[in-house]
Amino acid sequence: xxxxxxxxxxxxxxxxxxxxxxxxxxxxxxxxxxxxxxxxxxxxxxxxxxxxxxxxxxxxxxxxxxxxxxxxxxxxxxxxxxxxxxxxxxxxxxxxxxxxxxxxxxxxxxxxxxxxxxxxxxxxxxxxxxxxxxxxxxxxxxxxxxxxxxxxxxxxxxxxxxxxxxxxxxxxxxxxxxxxxxxxxxxxxxxxxxxxxxxxxxxxxxxxxxxxxxxxxxxxxxxxxxxxxxxxxxxxxxxxxxxxxxxxxxxxxxxxxxxxxxxxxxxxxxxxxxxxxxxxxxxxxxxxxxxxxxxxxxxxxxxxxxxxxxxxxxxxxxxxxxxxxxxxxxxxxxxxxxxxxxxxxxxxxxxxxxxxxxxxxxxxx
Numbered sequence: 001x002x003x004x005x006x007x008x009x010x011x012x013x014x015x016x017x018x019x020x021x022x023x024x025x026x027x028x029x030x031x032x033x034x035x036x037x038x039x040x041x042x043x044x045x046x047x048x049x050x051x052x053x054x055x056x057x058x059x060x061x062x063x064x065x066x067x068x069x070x071x072x073x074x075x076x077x078x079x080x081x082x083x084x085x086x087x088x089x090x091x092x093x094x095x096x097x098x099x100x101x102x103x104x105x106x107x108x109x110x111x112x113x114x115x116x117x118x119x120x121x122x123x124x125x126x127x128x129x130x131x132x133x134x135x136x137x138x139x140x141x142x143x144x145x146x147x148x149x150x151x152x153x154x155x156x157x158x159x160x161x162x163x164x165x166x167x168x169x170x171x172x173x174x175x176x177x178x179x180x181x182x183x184x185x186x187x188x189x190x191x192x193x194x195x196x197x198x199x200x201x202x203x204x205x206x207x208x209x210x211x212x213x214x215x216x217x218x219x220x221x222x223x224x225x226x227x228x229x230x231x232x233x234x235x236x237x238x239x240x241x242x243x244x245x246x247x248x249x250x251x252x253x254x255x256x257x258x259x260x261x262x263x264x265x266x267x268x269x270x271x272x273x274x275x276x277x278x279x280x281x282x283x284x285x286x287x288x289x290x291x292x293x294x295x296x297x298x299x300x301x302x303x304x305x306x307x308x309x310x311x312x313x314x315x316x317x318x319x320x321x322x323x324x325x326x327x328x329x330x331x332x333x334x335x336x337x338x339x340x341x342x343x344x345x346x347x348x349x350x351x352x353x354x355x356x357x358x359x360x361x362x363x364x365x
Contacts, residue, residue: 003034004062004079008054008087011038016195017086017108019276020174024106027351028083031358035079037061051130051140054087062092069095080362088130090142097146102361105147108174108273109160114293114310115201118270122200141165148361151354153274154295170357173299175350176279176342183260185286185331189219189324192262192286194252194277198227203268203291208240209313214321216244224249224258259284263331264323269294270310279345282338287331289319299345304338 005025009017012025025036042057062068066078069091081102084093093103116126130136141164144150150166152158153174161169191211197204204223211221221244227233229250237246252258255277259265265281267290278296281288282304290297293310300307308319326334 002077002079003028003032004082005029005034005036005085006058006082006089006092007038007085008042008051009038009085010040011036016276020106020108021085023175023347023351024083024085024354027354028081028358030351030355031362051088052091055089055091055143058089059091059095062095068092068099068101072099081358083358084143084147088140088143090139090146093143093146102364103143103147104149104151104358104361105144106151106153107144107157107161107166108153108295109157109164110201110271110273111156111160111293114271118200118203122205124200149357151357152295154298156271156293156295156297157273171298172350172353172357173295173345174274174276174279175345175347176276176283178283178339178343178346179256182256182284182339185263185328185335186261188263189216190222190261190263191219191320192222192224192258192265192281193268194224194255194258194265195275196227197223197225198230198232201270202272203270203293203310204233205236206270206311206313206316207266207268208236208243208246210317210320211246212240212243213313213317214244215242216324219244219324221246222249222258222261223247224252226251255280256284259286262286264289264305264320266316266320267291267294267296268310268316272296279342282342285332285335285339287323287334287338289316289323291316299341301337301341304334304341 005028007021009021012022028034082096083104085106096103112131119126130140145165150161150169152171158169158171196202228248259281265286265288267275267278269291270293272294275294275296278288278290288305290300291310292307297307308315
């Protein structure tokens with residue numbers, strides 16, 4: 001039985017989509033012989049316009065490898081199942097379905113309207129024609145709609161994909177690893193955010209506005225991620241005079257060091273498919289606050305933190321202040337609860353859920 005994993009991401013890097021692809025690919029490989037096509041296997045810079053260029057190369061390779069979508073000689077081995085992640089693969093998937101191949105597709109979808117609204121509020125053009133032009137959107141979604149199952153990491157993403165016309169949607173959250181040891185909460189109250197900072201729909205502006213409202217003199221807001229030192233973020237920080245201390249950490253080579261430096265982790269996204277950092281912070285025994293615009297809100301229960309309305313600096317400030325006012329032993333108790341909750345979503349358990357879904361789909365014939 002041949003299986004195929006295809007992604008426009010780089011498989012196996014330690015953050016974001018690369019981390020998800022590593023565990024998804026491992027789950028598929030556990031079922032039998034499996035080829036993995038990521039950016040390296042697709043040429044890293046294939047021809048064609050975004051976002052279709054990865055599909056062009058994947059279809060070309062599949063046609064060459066298996067005769068997929070073309071007149072085929074009897075007995076040619078076909079993959080029994082293809083799973084896709086990131087990018088868009090309508091040509092590959094439509095050819096696979098024509099040849100009777102099972103197809104699944106992970107979609108960590110965000111709310112396009114909410115994303116566009118945040119871009120325009122901040123003076124950014126929403127320059128994604130494949131999401132705003134109806135004809136291009138239909139082409140973009142064709143592979144998702146044709147898939148046997150669309151797998152979403154959250155109810156947030158699942159609602160988006162159902163609204164896009166995907167009929168069979170299954171929610172399987174992303175996962176985390178539990179570090180063997182974590183450090184105690186720091187003495188100085190430190191609020192952390194790690195990830196993309198420059199995209200308006202990440203909601204960083206609301207976190208900074210909340211921080212200004214709080215105006216703590218004895219606390220730190222720690223922002224990490226490659227673009228946390230970008231001109232856009234520096235300008236946002238400069239526009240919040242009177243706020244407490246803000247530290248821009250830039251690229252974080254060891255995420256455990258970042259989480260261990262935090263007293264509280266905040267995910268302020270206006271719309272996001274999941275937000276791996278929420279679970280990672282919980283795994284490090286950190287209390288968390290997650291917006292209801294981030295899919296990771298599904299895994300946050302009151303005992304380990306809280307969920308607040310996306311886009312509200314006032315309510316976010318109230319939530320941060322409430323977490324800070326807890327006695328230290330209570331903060332530590334919330335952190336322990338967070339780690340126990342994260343243990344329910346370790347990657348080994350998530351991989352097993354993927355494998356079970358694929359096994360069931362293959363059994364359908």
